[in-house]
Amino acid sequence: MRALFSVLYPVISITVFGLYPSMTIGPKEGWQVYSSAQDADGRCICTVVAPEQNLCSRDAKGRQLRQLLEKVQNMSQSIEVLNLRTQRDFQYVMKMENQMKGLRTKFRQIEDDRKTIMARNFQELKEKMDELQPLIPVLEQYKTDAQLISSFKEEIRNLSMVLAAIQEEMGAYDYDELYQRVLKLDRRLRNCMGKLTCGKLMKITGPVTIKTSGTRFGAWMTDPQASQRNNRVWYMDSYTNSKIVREYKTMEDFVANVVSRTYNLPFKWEGTGHMVYNGSLYYNKYQSNIIVKYSFETGQVLAQRALEYAGFHNTYPYSWGGYSDIDIMADELGMWLVYASNQNAGNIVIAQMDPDTLEVQKTWSTEYSKRNAGESFMICGTLYITNSHLTGAKVYYSYSTKTSSYEYTDIPFHNQYFHISMLDYNARERALYAWNNGHQVLFNVTLFHVIKTEDD
Known part of the structure; x- marks a missing residue:
């Protein structure tokens, strides 16, 4: 074998270019290229050259050379086949690598989605727990x-x-006797109540929430002049741009929202300072200082009168606004109007009004700014003014029409729903009716009374 390679070395040359792809080596003169192989990028990795076929053709060694060349050609072809397979396998591997990268991305996305879904499910469970907690x-x-x-x-x-x-x-006779004693006691109690004179406000307790309905602003009331058997309730939602008044036969019907009648007034109202008195509604006509008296029985306007010098349409409202410039009131001594005027520098004016003709009988000028007042109400001829319509409000100021004098007071009350837009005294019920941020509530009042005796 060593002798064979010694003989062939001068006549055949195999040149490998794989390590030097940039070099180009050509055959020597009289030699020819028999085969070559390239890599996947087209670079030559080996070249087989040999003498031309007419050289040494008759020599026995030439036959050996041709046989060796055939083997080399077969090797070259095998190398080419292997190269093709290698390129195909390389492309397959590249394709698989891309697929693996895609799968890795999908797995990462699935993992992220799983975390997101778990977080969302956890948040939903937390929200459910927050709902169940109360x-x-x-x-x-x-x-x-x-x-x-x-x-x-x-x-x-x-x-x-x-x-x-x-x-x-007990027999029948004993029961009747007991019943008569109860009636007698009731008459004595009412007689004693009749001897109570007007009192001074000492305390406000409550409130008792009767109902929650309507908008943030409105008015509701009963008739202080009605008989004890007449317990109708009137309801006026909102402070402007409305003419609808709802009537309920009893307080129970009002709570159950069982409307007995609905009235469509001839004029829209302004503010929340309305009053039902002796079967008629008194209210401030929209965008004016006119007082309207409307009969529920006949459905007709019984009287109209302008309140001279009174500001209107948010000129001098209470601190909460709402066109509450004119407030109509009633107490044990009759009907009253509370408003402000330029002549009194925007301070509150009290006027006593004839309920039939709407004529002003007498006025009192106070030094309390109407815009700084939260609400006000009359009890026994004395005007009581709150210092705010919001939380922390209290009765801060009072003015007596009997003595034409005022005093600062400190009577707190619980503003449960934080915004009062109507506060009126009912002499028959001895209670304050209020519209508190969409809630209809009642306050009890404690008065300091003087009882008249037979010697007085």
Whole structure:
């Protein structure tokens, strides 16, 4: 084998270019290229050159050379096939690599989506827990209410047994006698109440929320001149741009929203200082200082009169605005108008009004700015003014029409819903009616009374 390579070395040359792709080596003169191989990028990696076929053709060594050349050609072809396969495999590997990259991206996206979904599900669960959290004290209250109801049932059962025993012991004559004693006691109590003179406001308690309805501003009232059996309620939502008045037969119907009648007034109202007095509605006509008296019975306007010098349409409203320039009131002594004028430098003016003719009978000028007042109401001829319509309001100032004098007061009350747009006194109920931020509420008042005796 060593001798064979010694013989062939002068006549055949295999040149490898793989390490030097930039070099170009040509065959020597009288030699020819038999085969060459290239890589995937087209670079030559080997070249086979040999003498021309007519050289040494008759030599036995030439036959060996030709056989060797055939083997080299076969090797070259195998190398080309291998190169093609390598290129195809390389492309397949590149394709697989791209697919792997795509899968890696998809897996990363799925992982991110999983985290997002888990976060969203966690947030939904948290929101559900936040919604359920307030129900815990409610459920606790239900437990308390259930115990209280059971206690009530037990008390009613015991009371029923006691009443049944008393009824068995009492005859018909005894019952009638007891009933007459109750009526007599009621007459004595009413007679005593009739001897109470007008009192001075000492305390405000409550409120009691009767209903939640309507807009943020409005007015509701009962008739202080009506009989004890007449408990109709009137309801006027909003402070302007409306003419609809709703009537309810009783306070229970008002709470249940059972409307008995609806009135369409001939003129729109302005503000919330309306008053129902002796079967008629008194209100401020829209964009004017005119007072209108409207009869619920006939559905007609009974009287109209302009309130001289009175500001209107947000010229001198209460601190909350709402065209509350003119406030119509009633107390134990009759009907009143509260407003402000340029002549009194925007300060509050009190006027006593004839309920039939709407004529002003007498006026009193105060030194309290109408725009700085939250609301006001009359009790026994004295005007009481609050210092704000918001939280922390209190009765801060009072003016007596009897003595034409004023004093600063400090009577707090609970502004439960933070915004009062109507506050009126009802002499029959001895209570304050208020519209508190869409809630209809009642305040109880405590008056300092002087009882007249037979010697007075």
